[in-house]
Amino acid sequence: MPPLVAFAGTLGGLAVVRWAYRTAIRVSRELEEARLARAVDAARSSEIPTLRRDPNTGAYRPG
DSSP states (O other), rough: OHHHHHHHHHHHHHHHHHHHHHHHHHHHHHHHHHHHHHHHHHHHHHOOOOEEEOOOTEEEEEE
């Protein structure tokens, strides 16, 4: 009986390690996608025109 318990424990341990590895890979992939999306948003924000003050009216307009 003890060898069976050791074998079952080994299989259970391997299953936990496999689950942890797959979870770590999935989380890393999600973080990488979020980082890339953030970089794309930063690039888009540089395309937004800044506001400049109109000397005639004093109002701020896209420039």
